[in-house]
Amino acid sequence: MLAYLFARRAAGKYPSPLTSPVFLSTVIVIAVLLFLNIPYKKYEPASEIMTYFLGPATVALAVPLYRQRKIISAYAVPALFGLIAGIVSTIISAVFIAYLLNLSDLILVSLTIKSITIPVASEVARIIGADSILVAAFVMITGMLGAMIGPFLMNTMKIDDPFSRGLAIGTIAHGIGTAEAAREGELQGAVSGAAMGMAAIITSLFLPIILPVFL
Amino acid sequence: MKADKIIKYLLQITGLILINKAGFYIVELFELRIPGNVLGMILLFVLLWTRVVRLEWFEGAADFLVRHLSFFFVPISVGLMTLGGLIAENGIQLAVILVLSAIIGMVFAGGTSHMLVKRKEGKETGNSAHDL
Known part of the structure; x- marks a missing residue:
């Protein structure tokens, strides 16, 4: 699970000038999850780790x-x-x-x-x-x-x-x-x-x- | 050199996490109906303003987080895959709403501000002190 997290992170950062990196990486993760037949439920723990940083990111504003x-x-x-x-x-x-x-x-x-x-x-x-x-x-x-x-x-x-x-x-x-x-x-x-x-x-x-x- | 930087970043992020926690704690304590992280943001702003803390203490990590703010969309928007049905049903309507309301919002925000900026600058002709 964490492997996808990093693969996608890299994918999201490099092509940034082209399209919105957010959009792109979202598409990539969804595609990977669908392709490997992983239900969203299994992806949730990974997303919780990232959600944790939402708070400090807001404070940083x-x-x-x-x-x-x-x-x-x-x-x-x-x-x-x-x-x-x-x-x-x-x-x-x-x-x-x-x-x-x-x-x-x-x-x-x-x-x-x-x-x-x-x-x-x-x-x-x-x-x-x-x-x-x-x-x-x-x-x-x-x-x-x-x-x-x-x-x-x-x-x-x-x-x-x-x-x-x-x-x-x-x-x-x-x-x-x-x-x-x-x-x-x-x-x-x-x-x-x-x-x-x-x-x-x-x-x-x-x-x-x-x-x-x-x- | 590199290790120094990493430690500095980690300390800065820890600081931001603590302020965030403080925000949530205050919200809970007073049973406020506002997000704890927003209170944390206001808290940090006030601390900076009153010079209790210095900008350098947070700068690096804060800039990093703000720059990659959109990164946090990803885990949540991946949840979109669970919304397939809704998009099929109301997709076009939602698209219309989002486009129109975004245009209206920007027209009002930009228009109002533009009008007031021009009026302000009209008043202050001859006073070049506020050139940005």
Whole structure:
């Protein structure tokens, strides 16, 4: 079991510039498991070891946040309102469309945390009773979408200041978007990383309180 | 030289694990409905801000973890294979929702921030102190 873990780790790291390494390594593991006819249950212990590091990885987000404290406080007003506008609009639009399409409550709840970074999302999922696997899928797809569409969208909207570009992409597309934003420029990447951390904090502080009102 | 670095990283990761544990402990103690790891993140931020701890104490390991954050998706998203049925049933609807809400979220976040940044910079013309 552990052998696959390392094989996949290597596979995930090297082709990184091509496609999203996450996507690729996920496909590889699923393929290997299916090919060798290993049920998911047997893979679970291996995934638990990695899940253990989710906590420290989240705590580590404080470091980029701290490094960017000057930019954040200089642009506190745009940052705060931008973050809130992004978080609220994406959650409401997702849940509203899902509601119109008559999707199950479990899907609705799981959609609310699709824009926060995975270690936090999986913790919040536990608190609000969302499906952790569904959440992971939504988070990953949202991140890839944001990274792909984000820069193009910002160009069409003529959003040219690097601060807002980074903020928009980081708020919605968390880590995967941040990698993309960093390719655009140092400031975009930094702001995106900070926005990812702030979005995670804001969402996880308020969602568990607000959600029960609607369900 | 190399062993030094490994020990430093291990100590840094241990530090992060301890702060994470502290976050979960506080959440449990006060029965808060927030994730312990997020509280841990806030805790570390406050400790850095108040200079109780120094950035160098965590820097290396923290950067490593943040850079490979997406790596943590893998074990969870492998669970996707158990969701085959749902994807077959609602896949297109879910795709539409995810695309639309991502666009809406980015438009609102970027638009709001852009508007406010421009207004702020309009006000501060002649004040070049905040050039980034």
